Amino acid sequence: xxxxxxxxxxxxxxxxxxxxxxxxxxxxxxxxxxxxxxxxxxxxxxxxxxxxxxxxxxxxxxxxxxxxxxxxxxxxxxxxxxxxxxxxxxxxxxxxxxxxxxxxxxxxxxxxxxxxxxxxxxxxxxxxxxxxxxxxxxxxxxxxxxxxxxxxxxxxxxxxxxxxxxxxxxxxxxxxxxxxxxxxxxxxxxxxxxxxxxxxxxxxxxxxxxxxxxxxxxxxxxxxxxxxxxxxxxxxxxxxxxxxxxxxxxxxxxxxxxxxxxxxxxxxxxxxxxxxxxxxxxxxxxxxxxxxxxxxxxxxxxxxxxxxxxxxxxxxxxxxxxxxxxxxxxxxxxxxxxxxxxxxxxxxxxxxxxxxxxxxxxxxxxxxxxxxxxxxxxxxxxxxxxxxxxxxxxxxxxxxxxxxxxxxxxxxxx
Amino acid sequence: xxxxxxxxxxxxxxxxxxxxxxxxxxxxxxxxxxxxxxxxxxxxxxxxxxxxxxxxxxxxxxxxxxxxxxxxxxxxxxxxxxxxxxxxxxxxxxxxxxxxxxxxxxxxxxxxxxxxxxxxxxxxxxxxxxxxxxxxxxxxxxxxxxxxxxxxxxxxxxxxxxxxxxxxxxxxxxxxxxxxxxxxxxxxxxxxxxxxxxxxxxxxxxxxxxxxxxxxxxxxxxxxxxxxxxxxxxxxxxxxxxxxxxxxxxxxxxxxxxxxxxxxxxxxxxxxxxxxxxxxxxxxxxxxxxxxxxxxxxxxxxxxxxxxxxxxxxxxxxxxxxxxxxxxxxxxxxxxxxxxxxxxxxxxxxxxxxxxxxxxxxxxxxxxxxxxxxxxxxxxxxxxxxxxxxxxxxxxxxxxxxxxxxxxxxxxxxxxxxxxx
Numbered sequence: 001x002x003x004x005x006x007x008x009x010x011x012x013x014x015x016x017x018x019x020x021x022x023x024x025x026x027x028x029x030x031x032x033x034x035x036x037x038x039x040x041x042x043x044x045x046x047x048x049x050x051x052x053x054x055x056x057x058x059x060x061x062x063x064x065x066x067x068x069x070x071x072x073x074x075x076x077x078x079x080x081x082x083x084x085x086x087x088x089x090x091x092x093x094x095x096x097x098x099x100x101x102x103x104x105x106x107x108x109x110x111x112x113x114x115x116x117x118x119x120x121x122x123x124x125x126x127x128x129x130x131x132x133x134x135x136x137x138x139x140x141x142x143x144x145x146x147x148x149x150x151x152x153x154x155x156x157x158x159x160x161x162x163x164x165x166x167x168x169x170x171x172x173x174x175x176x177x178x179x180x181x182x183x184x185x186x187x188x189x190x191x192x193x194x195x196x197x198x199x200x201x202x203x204x205x206x207x208x209x210x211x212x213x214x215x216x217x218x219x220x221x222x223x224x225x226x227x228x229x230x231x232x233x234x235x236x237x238x239x240x241x242x243x244x245x246x247x248x249x250x251x252x253x254x255x256x257x258x259x260x261x262x263x264x265x266x267x268x269x270x271x272x273x274x275x276x277x278x279x280x281x282x283x284x285x286x287x288x289x290x291x292x293x294x295x296x297x298x299x300x301x302x303x304x305x306x307x308x309x310x311x312x313x314x315x316x317x318x319x320x321x322x323x324x325x326x327x328x329x330x331x332x333x334x335x336x337x338x339x340x341x342x343x344x345x346x347x348x349x350x351x352x353x354x355x356x357x358x359x360x361x362x363x364x365x366x367x368x369x370x371x372x373x374x375x376x377x378x379x380x381x382x383x384x385x386x387x388x389x390x391x392x393x394x395x396x397x398x399x400x401x402x403x404x405x406x407x408x409x410x411x412x413x414x
Numbered sequence: 415x416x417x418x419x420x421x422x423x424x425x426x427x428x429x430x431x432x433x434x435x436x437x438x439x440x441x442x443x444x445x446x447x448x449x450x451x452x453x454x455x456x457x458x459x460x461x462x463x464x465x466x467x468x469x470x471x472x473x474x475x476x477x478x479x480x481x482x483x484x485x486x487x488x489x490x491x492x493x494x495x496x497x498x499x500x501x502x503x504x505x506x507x508x509x510x511x512x513x514x515x516x517x518x519x520x521x522x523x524x525x526x527x528x529x530x531x532x533x534x535x536x537x538x539x540x541x542x543x544x545x546x547x548x549x550x551x552x553x554x555x556x557x558x559x560x561x562x563x564x565x566x567x568x569x570x571x572x573x574x575x576x577x578x579x580x581x582x583x584x585x586x587x588x589x590x591x592x593x594x595x596x597x598x599x600x601x602x603x604x605x606x607x608x609x610x611x612x613x614x615x616x617x618x619x620x621x622x623x624x625x626x627x628x629x630x631x632x633x634x635x636x637x638x639x640x641x642x643x644x645x646x647x648x649x650x651x652x653x654x655x656x657x658x659x660x661x662x663x664x665x666x667x668x669x670x671x672x673x674x675x676x677x678x679x680x681x682x683x684x685x686x687x688x689x690x691x692x693x694x695x696x697x698x699x700x701x702x703x704x705x706x707x708x709x710x711x712x713x714x715x716x717x718x719x720x721x722x723x724x725x726x727x728x729x730x731x732x733x734x735x736x737x738x739x740x741x742x743x744x745x746x747x748x749x750x751x752x753x754x755x756x757x758x759x760x761x762x763x764x765x766x767x768x769x770x771x772x773x774x775x776x777x778x779x780x781x782x783x784x785x786x787x788x789x790x791x792x793x794x795x796x797x798x799x800x801x802x803x804x805x806x807x808x809x810x811x812x813x814x815x816x817x818x819x820x821x822x823x824x825x826x827x828x829x830x831x832x833x834x835x
């Protein structure tokens with residue numbers, strides 16, 4: 001270890017400019033690659049509370065219109081329609097419906113209120129997502145069917161109005177002037193979780209009438225049963241949708257955005273995200289790799305005669321190559337560490353900007369990034385591993401090309 | 415000089431090749447990013463067909479505990495629309511308010527849209543759909559909608575009354591053009607496709623309209639409220655225009671405080687007031703434009719930084735290995751400034767040579783329809799402008815990247831440098 005540090009210090013001292021440039025280049029490329037990957041991961045990774053994302057299929061918004069002339073077009077899906085399509089699909093273990101969230105006027109009494117974000121959910125919502133209950137419990141099927149006036153709040157509201165999570169349980173909280181009983185307090189959810197995020201969660205009205213229209217403001221989420229893949233579940237749901245359409249006489253109902261949630265998170269599943277991100281990632285690696293190759297080859301230019309003389313005295317080609325790679329490995333190593341630190345620093349500074357979403361604009365949007373969201377060792381190792389590999393290639397190519405040159409012509413100065 | 419530099423670039427092709435490759439790749443990538451931003455920007459600077467500066471949206475809600483479901487048209491009028499109009503009347507009396515208006519249907523900066531089909535009387539085969547916006551007469555004033563043609567310079571309240579069952583309508587230039595092929599269509603009549611008894615007469619043609627900054631123009635129609643709205647318990651969108659000198663950061667806060675304390679008209683309460691700027695932000699976010707811009711800028715800065723680093727490094731080593739050459743140039747009478755200019759020209763020439771293949775690649779990408787054209791069309795003009803912007807950007811980075819090593823070269827002492835060997 002000591003010799004490595006000594007060697008590194010020596011090298012930086014000998015070629016300060018080259019070393020700094022090389023370290024900086026590596027650090028920045030790793031930092032950006034990390035940012036892209038973390039961004040990707042925060043959107044699609046299985047992270048608490050949305051830790052079932054890789055097994056979920058999302059309905060998206062519905063769209064219905066009259067068959068004969070495309071009239072009476074409406075966006076959205078009603079609870080009745082959603083249940084017709086999603087219930088009884090074999091490949092799903094849990095199906096949860098939620099109504100679009102809104103800002104609500106709420107407070108401890110009717111006269112004094114503030115606006116807070118509220119989501120209307122069903123009891124399955126609490127199984128679908130992994131909320132941490134600080135006090136109380138979620139509402140159950142009975143509460144839901146009985147249309148009980150109960151509400152689950154987040155820690156922020158509990159502390160603000162009642163001082164603590166425990167103290168708020170059982171209290172009456174006025175939401176839109178209606179008294180609601182607080183039955184549970186959950187830990188704050190970061191607004192990066194579009195589906196789980198809210199400040200208040202209430203059961204919605206589960207009444208279904210035969211006269212309900214096709215449109216409404218319900219979205220559905222289905223969780224794969226064990227052994228069923230998201231694409232299989234998606235396929236089953238598409239078939240169910242087709243079957244439902246066959247029962248409609250005058251109307252057509254569409255779910256254009258229905259797809260596995262990991263696809264929906266980017267471009268609503270209409271574009272091959274993996275391919276685009278792969279391309280972006282490649283660009284992020286290739287451009288700095290060329291940079292470093294250019295730098296190394298410029299630097300080699302000075303050492304050509306030294307290399308030629310070494311070869312004259314019997315050094316083998318791979319020995320020369322190894323020397324350069326060794327030297328550069330230290331620089332790459334320092335660069336990688338700096339890069340990772342830099343990426344977390346950048347993420348702290350630009351998180352609101354980089355991970356900006358609709359929910360970030362809500363009044364008390366909590367843009368916290370917990371360590372569990374970013375300190376995921378597999379991702380970290382992958383990024384650093386690939387970056388080091390690219391670095392290795394970018395050093396190897398110019399060195400290999402340089403050592404291939406004829407010794408005599410080099411010594412002659414040609 | 416240029417010929418001399420070109421020869422030098424050729425002679426150093428081995429070390430230049432890496433830099434050259436990087437310049438080409440980054441040029442293309444940078445151009446793509448510039449093109450994305452340009453598409454957004456040019457959509458943004460198009461006039462939207464209304465002015466939302468100093469306009470606020472007031473959200474009035476119904477209190478859940480005072481809500482009574484009603485069926486009878488008379489009671490709805492008495493217990494719903496009458497109190498609601500009282501609330502709105504109160505807004506007008508607030509100091510600094512220029513006008514107050516309400517609307518239904520397709521909302522500004524929102525994906526809350528409503529469509530209807532229209533046709534010229536007698537021709538039910540050609541139906542054109544348009545965004546419908548039911549508005550009161552004040553709406554035109556509040557949003558300062560510019561008119562291409564209008565029966566009066568300033569529309570009056572009485573223009574907003576139906577005559578002989580024919581409703582007045584303001585059509586946007588797009589809708590006028592689809593229906594009649596021209597925008598000068600004052601007084602022309604047309605009908606609703608789905609409700610054959612609904613007839614309209616054009617009283618004004620508005621400038622092209624779009625719902626949000628980054629959308630394309632869409633056909634619009636603005637007409638008075640239909641009867642059915644007054645038979646339902648609905649709350650329209652309420653907008654207020656504040657006089658420019660009364661508008662400040664505190665306006666929204668003091669408005670809601672004063673009004674909430676003053677207005678107690680069951681079953682309504684004032685829930686929220688937000689500037690149109692806020693709704694624009696919200697709309698940008700939900701359309702994904704904000705993320706698009708942020709990510710593109712981030713990518714661009716990364717590429718720019720890399721090119722900067724590459725040029726800085728390559729030219730730094732180059733000044734080192736060409737100390738002798740620089741010294742001879744100085745000895746032969748070159749000024750220090752000329753030395754720096756020599757290096758800068760070399761960089762720009764290298765870029766110019768790289769720009770050629772890069773431009774060819776870009777044109778091919780453009781030709782293959784791989785550019786982002788959601789917001790603006792990919793025209794030749796757009797291509798040329800974005801290529802030019804990219805070239806200027808690259809030139810600036812090149813100059814900055816080379817300036818540091820060039821300054822170093824400027825300070826070489828010829829006597830010392832020539833003495834070295």
